Amino acid sequence: MALIDNITEQVIKVPLTETTKEGVLKELLQLLTATGKVQDETAALNALLERESRGSTGLENGVAIPHAKTDAVAGVLVAIGIAPQGIDFEAHDGQPSKAFFLILAPSDQSSAHIEALSEIARMTRSAAFLRTLIGSENPKEVVELIRD
Amino acid sequence: MKGPIERIMVYIDGSEESLIACEYAVLLARAVSAELLATYVVNTRALNELVKARIFLSEEEAEYSRDMEEDAKRYLDHAVRTGAQKGVTIEPIRTAGSVHQELNRIIEERKVDLLVLGELAHVRSRRDEFYNEAERAMRSVHCSVLIVKDEERVEDLFELD
Numbered sequence: 001m002a003l004i005d006n007i008t009e010q011v012i013k014v015p016l017t018e019t020t021k022e023g024v025l026k027e028l029l030q031l032l033t034a035t036g037k038v039q040d041e042t043a044a045l046n047a048l049l050e051r052e053s054r055g056s057t058g059l060e061n062g063v064a065i066p067h068a069k070t071d072a073v074a075g076v077l078v079a080i081g082i083a084p085q086g087i088d089f090e091a092h093d094g095q096p097s098k099a100f101f102l103i104l105a106p107s108d109q110s111s112a113h114i115e116a117l118s119e120i121a122r123m124t125r126s127a128a129f130l131r132t133l134i135g136s137e138n139p140k141e142v143v144e145l146i147r148d
Numbered sequence: 149m150k151g152p153i154e155r156i157m158v159y160i161d162g163s164e165e166s167l168i169a170c171e172y173a174v175l176l177a178r179a180v181s182a183e184l185l186a187t188y189v190v191n192t193r194a195l196n197e198l199v200k201a202r203i204f205l206s207e208e209e210a211e212y213s214r215d216m217e218e219d220a221k222r223y224l225d226h227a228v229r230t231g232a233q234k235g236v237t238i239e240p241i242r243t244a245g246s247v248h249q250e251l252n253r254i255i256e257e258r259k260v261d262l263l264v265l266g267e268l269a270h271v272r273s274r275r276d277e278f279y280n281e282a283e284r285a286m287r288s289v290h291c292s293v294l295i296v297k298d299e300e301r302v303e304d305l306f307e308l309d
Contacts, residue, residue, distance in 0.1 A: 067203075114191055114195055
């Protein structure tokens with residue numbers, strides 16, 4: 001299944017209300033939990049925090065891609081959050097992160113996990129795409145942009 | 149006289165859709181007496197891109213590389229067992245690199261007549277044409293391509309046959 005099939009308005013938050021790294025992870029994770037596809041939210045959060053402890057997933061140009069392997073999920077799950085004001089995610093370039101793509105995958109689906117991360121990495125290379133994404137006012141606009 | 153389909157290849161990536169495609173390919177191979185290959189590509193190109201983009205730490209690269217090798221073995225073994233259930237011998241092929249390029253290479257080298265893929269995304273995006281590996285393979289290979297849909301029907305066919 002392609003990544004795009006997993007991206008629905010239900011798993012997108014615009015704008016994010018939390019303002020800390022852990023808060024953002026929890027807020028995005030709750031979107032996924034609400035879909036009924038996360039069997040153990042605590043285990044999933046711990047996997048995300050453990051990954052962050054090894055090095056921030058805050059990249060450059062306002063993008064963060066928190067990700068983790070966890071058997072708390074049965075398939076690859078993606079949640080998206082937008083914080084136009086920016087959040088300190090300890091990004092590589094020291095700048096606040098504004099677009100968050102959270103990815104969870106079970107340990108036996110590494111190819112699908114890598115393909116999903118790769119798709120997001122390619123999408124976010126486009127400055128025009130990122131500008132429009134961060135300027136989105138609601139989940140519907142995000143879905144339309146990604147499906148464009 | 150040779151038939152139009154002598155050698156079939158099914159692409160396995162571990163997704164449910166690809167495993168259903170494998171079941172269909174087994175039934176098809178038996179029906180037309182074709183050879184059947186099952187290919188899993190360890191997507192090292194994507195892995196390298198993720199390291200370059202600093203999404204992966206170097207330790208993660210090694211970890212995911214091991215995971216993908218284990219996945220390759222697990223899913224190819226599963227494919228071989230699926231074939232054996234119906235008396236069809238499947239030749240497992242594990243390779244590494246860019247998925248669509250590797251599929252193209254094997255199709256050329258092994259003179260594959262038909263590539264069998266699992267169902268693609270329900271939503272079509274312009275981006276998918278460039279990013280989704282199965283879509284890229286579908287568009288770029290030189291042989292005919294069969295996209296397996298209707299999971300329930302295929303499972304019923306496989307169970308009842």
